[in-house]
Amino acid sequence: MTQQDVEMAARHGTGADGAGFYPQPRNGAGGETLDDDGKKKRTGTVWTASAHIITAVIGSGVLSLAWSTAQLGWVVGPLTLMIFALITYYTSSLLADCYRSGDQLTGKRNYTYMDAVAAYLGRWQVLSCGVFQYVNLVGTAVGYTITASISAAAVHKANCFHNKGHAADCSTYDTMYMVVFGIVQIFFSQLPNFSDLSWLSIVAAIMSFSYSSIAVGLSLARTISGRSGTTTLTGTEIGVDVDSAQKVWLALQALGNIAFAYSYSMILIEIQDTVKSPPAENKTMKKATLMGVTTTTAFYMLAGCLGYSAFGNAAPGNILTGFGFYEPYWLIDFANVCIVVHLVGAYQVFSQPIFAALETAAAKRWPNARFVTREHPLVAGRFHVNLLRLTWRTAFVVVSTVLAIVLPFFNDILGFLGAIGFWPLTVYYPVEMYIRQRRIQKYTSRWVALQLLSFLCFLVSLASAVASIEGVTESLKHYVPFKTKS
Template structure:
């Protein structure tokens, strides 16, 4: 740990799990640097860096399943659902951004993490339930991204194989080896100490996400213009033709979970906001970044979902770029899948850094005199100033490596793309995107019970709860069905 962590541990500030010190979210410690109002190194994030983090987090593997999700819901419900989720996400993200500081959004005490904010406004058991939802979702997202990256890496091999041997060739390849390689890459990137060190990786990942989303849109548009399209309907897949009535219900609910997952980033919003400089007030910057990020991703989502459905119809694959509705040009399919892998390397880190910070902060406070936990070993230093640019901490190296190994093994054991995405979206959407922001906003603004505004907010929360519950049940049913035909470590793309 750095000196700031050791000082925080000795001073005993904050809660055990939710007082993340500056090195993780606000920049590295440096001798004579300017400091912010909390005594930590001055934050340097802007609307653009925050937007890059958001786009990196939001436009992920979820975008690739939107054509399939639209196919389950149809032309009428599909696009409307995408817009509704976008509006809800933008609105509740604004409520959450106001909670970065306790009390006055411009001058109140900073909340460094999502759990900090919940502790400041709600307290008690809600802090721990928030922690469970947040960190289970973050771990699940890491697993989901490992699965997706391996499928995309395998798709490069398959695209070349189909081009060489024809579309009917057996080009299946085991995903396990690609998951292992992705895990090894993440072990190295996980040694970056904090969020501010990830700005360059997030910007690169955001560029990659734009690239493969644009390719998916372009290929779908070309296929639609050529007239080689599948059958589409107002209500999506047809009962008695494509699916049974029971399957229609389950798949429609799974589609809602997939859409919810595609918009999920609220669990790291506060952590992203803690990288933003002020003035202006952080909540104002974050709201602009949220508007830019959510509107950009929604535009891509509408294009990917609608054009993908138009191209493939009710037979849309679960993953647009790896389900091989597109075979040619094979080099473009290769490039798109490489972009996905590069993007997910960055997205994995964006979602895992809060987990790393929480565990390391707790450990530093619990064992402040342990050299294994607190001592930093400089690796790279600046010549003139002698300032440490990169250092190795044995606890950080050991625990982060163990985390990546475990998440990789879990991905290998349960490689069910759409079912996993739907479950993660369902579990995380209501509590983290809606419930806690609404409850904290009510507490912050002292909105009285049974007033029209209170009723409206609680109605929104309750309706989102029902959607999340239904989607979670459907996704569990999907996973149970997949398990009936699953052989561990033998999954092929």
């Protein structure tokens, strides 16, 4: 076998006999198996990646889909869900190909979304990408804190109504629940990285299926019982439910909520970095994306359509708060507990890229600083504490919790996060990297089609962001800090 044959085999992923050719793993100083980049051998599979995706996607966004469908109606609502699903799957597949620069088996790994942008688009676009990504990640942490507190308060209300009667005043302040959620996150934030979160993501994914199924089941039961609300082809009616200006603002905000419900592209590269090879990581990630998006879209269609059927144009912002917290109260309790448990995991999935960014930068800047690099063993060496990780991650959780307490606006916050994150992170950067990677010439039919897709998504994101800001402005007019009740 000549040197030329070896090089050709390496490029095409085959050996001299046509068998699979892959970089051979190495052993570290401690005997552990290392990957081709010298890091600990990755063990993620299509199932763990799918669990991470489902944990990230089926979050608080699913709870607002009935409300979103009510703003858009029977025609535009389900159609919008399907369109966003197709766009998310397509652009996520483009993004999965950007994990490695060059050959998909032997090329240089891009460990983060920003690494991929830097590799394909250059450093000038890295700054804007970082702003969009990390603002959205921080915002998601804030949004999940708000949602978890609402669900925790819902458990209190359900038990209160059951014990004291439906006429009792069972409202409770959300602040206490936000603080408790924050304390729990301080503990879980000490898990070093995504690889250590696999079990938490699997538990969270099970929880998301559970409460989504309960919401769908209760909506179906309400519809069958004949207590469903008034529905129309165009959603909320002008002059009956809303005025003309509100119709426009709320419809645009609904688009933002749906975009948020599908947001996970910002952490796709980080999830892909947990996947083992062979096969090539992009192949595994595309399968995981298909499984994740298909599964979540099925749940979203059921939650949105059955929720709208159950409540009609008066659908609540959070579907699980619309059943009156009456009987069966234990089922409402269980659903809301599932939401809280799920959001504990989802919060970590979205926060890990933020944690890793600062800690990686600090390790490069001060490689010999014990505060930055030293791991202190605890519990007979089974758990390790790093002082930088302890202080920085605790500070992050505290700040996100305070922001949630100060801005507890569920639908408005979800719509805004979806709007500012969807176009740049889910569409623009993946499309631009794909064009650069495949060397697609300007003004060709494929180039025009990709740019048109990006431009239309930009218009939707811009309109949704403006509508969400208008919603927050209206909410602030009647808002008293630290006095929000559920």
